[in-house]
Amino acid sequence: MSYLVFSDLDGTLLDHDSYSFAAARPALQLLAQRHIPVIPVSSKTRAEIVPLRTALDLHAPFIVENGAAVLLPVLDLSAAEQATLPRLGDYCVKILAPQLSYWQPILEAMDRLFPGCLWPMSQLSIDRLMQFTGLDRPSAQRAQQREYSDPCLWLGDQAQLNELSQHCLALAISVVRGGRFIHFLKDTNKGNAVLWLQAFLQQRDPATALQSIALGDGANDSAMLEIADLAVQVRSASHQFPQLARESVYRTEQTGPAGWNEAIWYLLQTD
Ligand SMILES: [Mg+2]
Secondary structure (H helix, E strand, O other): OEEEEEEOOEOOOEOOOOOOOHHHHHHHHHHHHOOOOEEEEOOOOHHHHHHHHHHOOOOOOEEEHHHOEEEEEHHHOOHHHHHHOOEEOOEEEEEOOOOHHHHHHHHHHHHHHOOOOEEEHHHOOHHHHHHHHOOOHHHHHHHOOOOOOOOEEEOOOHHHHHHHHHHHHHOOEEEEEOOOOEEEEEOOOHHHHHHHHHHHHHHHOOOOOEEEEEEEOOHHHHHHHHHOOEEEEEEOOOOOOOOOOOOOOEEEEEEHHHHHHHHHHHHHHOO
């Protein structure tokens, strides 16, 4: 048996405000020593995750834009595997969601229904995005390099958001909250992307049963936490633990990367 660690980034492996992962370093080192891959599963873009992955010294595949696509390093794939997946720079990509252009007319229609409530990230100025997220300018520019989704600031109230969710449901679109933005998802979520990647990795190594550990803090992590073999909800300083249907979940005492560190030590010491 061997583990795969699937992790949300913002508010989970990265501090919600400072984006630091320093408090998770001991657990990251433990995982590296045990050759357990850490797979980022984030609402962030490919342009944002590539440098973060280098900073975190991670080498495994990663999942972008809330499960919209799985990026696999080309060098890890056989020629036969490379032939089945489109190439994007140093990666092969499994696309699970519509392209960005799909969303523009839908967000325009939602803007007409809820005037002034929705601010798509693609339409924010870099200065406003920096102000709202605390990202530096290059990071904010990378955040705007969206390929499959356009997260929105929500300026309406909860009742309006419930109404928006109902409208979207009729279009088979789900609306989920992340740390700062709301996300519109069509045909996929973090859970579906995790299942696809776990199955892909399992068929390459049928003799070793792969067990998933998933860690997240937000409602947009719930789909992956529900389907993981072991689920961790990382405590947030700004919101309650989102509701899960499953009962077996480790809820951290500490917040953000300190909670991430706590959970990995707990799970690996008791396995
Ligand atoms: Mg998060």
